[in-house]
Amino acid sequence: KRNVLIIGAGGVAQVVAHKAAQNNDVLGDIHIASRTAAKCEQIIASVREKGSLKVDGVLKAHALDARDSANVVALIRETGAEIVINVAQAFVNMPILDACIEAGVAYMDTAIHEDPAKICEIPPWYGNYEWKRREAAAKAGVTAILGVGFDPGVVNAYAKLAIDDYVAEPESIDIIDINAGSHGRWFSTNFDPEINFREFTGTVYSWQNQQWQENKMFEVGQTWDMPVVGDQKAYLTGHDEVHSLSANYPKADVRFWMGFGDHYINVFTVLKNLGLLSEKPVKTAEGLEVIPLKVVKAVLPDPASLAPDYTGKTCIATLVKGKDKDGNPAEVMIYNVADHKEAYLEVGSQGISYTAGVPPVAAAMLVADGTWDVGAMKNVEELDPKPFLNLLNKIGLPTSIRDAGGERLLTF
Numbered sequence: 001k002r003n004v005l006i007i008g009a010g011g012v013a014q015v016v017a018h019k020a021a022q023n024n025d026v027l028g029d030i031h032i033a034s035r036t037a038a039k040c041e042q043i044i045a046s047v048r049e050k051g052s053l054k055v056d057g058v059l060k061a062h063a064l065d066a067r068d069s070a071n072v073v074a075l076i077r078e079t080g081a082e083i084v085i086n087v088a089q090a091f092v093n094m095p096i097l098d099a100c101i102e103a104g105v106a107y108m109d110t111a112i113h114e115d116p117a118k119i120c121e122i123p124p125w126y127g128n129y130e131w132k133r134r135e136a137a138a139k140a141g142v143t144a145i146l147g148v149g150f151d152p153g154v155v156n157a158y159a160k161l162a163i164d165d166y167v168a169e170p171e172s173i174d175i176i177d178i179n180a181g182s183h184g185r186w187f188s189t190n191f192d193p194e195i196n197f198r199e200f201t202g203t204v205y206s207w208q209n210q211q212w213q214e215n216k217m218f219e220v221g222q223t224w225d226m227p228v229v230g231d232q233k234a235y236l237t238g239h240d241e242v243h244s245l246s247a248n249y250p251k252a253d254v255r256f257w258m259g260f261g262d263h264y265i266n267v268f269t270v271l272k273n274l275g276l277l278s279e280k281p282v283k284t285a286e287g288l289e290v291i292p293l294k295v296v297k298a299v300l301p302d303p304a305s306l307a308p309d310y311t312g313k314t315c316i317a318t319l320v321k322g323k324d325k326d327g328n329p330a331e332v333m334i335y336n337v338a339d340h341k342e343a344y345l346e347v348g349s350q351g352i353s354y355t356a357g358v359p360p361v362a363a364a365m366l367v368a369d370g371t372w373d374v375g376a377m378k379n380v381e382e383l384d385p386k387p388f389l390n391l392l393n394k395i396g397l398p399t400s401i402r403d404a405g406g407e408r409l410l411t412f
């Protein structure tokens, strides 16, 4: 058993807490810490209400400002946590990683570190913060698993599996993220609007012809024939996993595509062109100083409030094309389909939080039983994907494959 400290108490943390509780026979004590302790208490109440704890055990809330690494070290020591699952805002990833290295405990997150002052980092993104700490992690023997949500995360494991077993010489790796669900509101982001919009205001980097290509958001779109959810338009988008997969498979093109409806694009474009997505303060005629993006966030629905009404499915896939080990053309799509309503009924969250929150718990369980406790910093495609995907099959995110033989569930 390894005790767990979950940092963050948002939509993803809600899922992490439920899943950790459902598996507390492997994980031990569960602590949840966030800036606002009341949010952790709410999550704990929901875990208790749904009876998620598998065996009797500790489930405790803590207030924590993770901007200061020393606070995180102190809480790790106080709780006796051996695994930290960081699902706080990505602005605090590095102080949390530093604390884990100092305290000698395992670390995992689901997004790259972001500097709030920068609109977009230069590639490779992991090189700016995370990989600079690779030596320190190895020296301390600390297992640090970067980006182990769904995308980045499971899609990286899909890429590794596709290359190990089906497409020995990959020529392209396309990750396609489709939310075919509906929240029933006129307009809403699925996550914190500040983070969500940031993803789409910076340069879109993709790795093509062994170099970085730069595009603008919504500049390059393509309709994809997806399992279960059918034809879906998706746009080339900047995303974390492009930056590690391109380092690990430099000969392949690596692209990330995210599905958007025309309505979302229209609203986003109006907000952006009016300057309402800006993080720079403006002064009103009355002398009031406001940050436009904060105002937009304040008037949009709280993403957490979408869960009860969310219906439909998500389909997130990795499509790898190239040659098999005999040099013949080969192509596989490995994917998961999740259902918003089922996620809500199980853990009280919408499907996107569900797909992001289950994988870090699977990773924590693999660290706890030693399978992934490698004592070094790794991106997900650098670890054995099979135990991870097998465990995900069992705890709520089954993997399917589409190849020349049709579509079917994958087990190992």
Ligand code: NDP
Pocket (backbone or CB within 6 Å): 007, 008, 009, 010, 011, 012, 013, 033, 034, 035, 036, 037, 039, 064, 065, 066, 067, 087, 088, 089, 090, 092, 110, 111, 147, 148, 149, 150, 151, 152, 153, 191, 192, 195, 352, 353, 355, 356
């Ligand atoms: P939320 O915005 O809902 O929650 C973020 C949490 O972080 C809040 O509880 C917030 O606390 C806490 N937090 C912020 N600053 C601090 C701080 N200084 N100290 C302690 N806690 C802090 O985020 P989500 O749950 O939607 O997402 C969590 C993470 O998961 C993000 O990094 C996101 O990018 C990532 N993600 C990854 C996905 C994947 O598939 N890989 C998909 C979706 C999300 P408070 O409100 O009290 O300030």
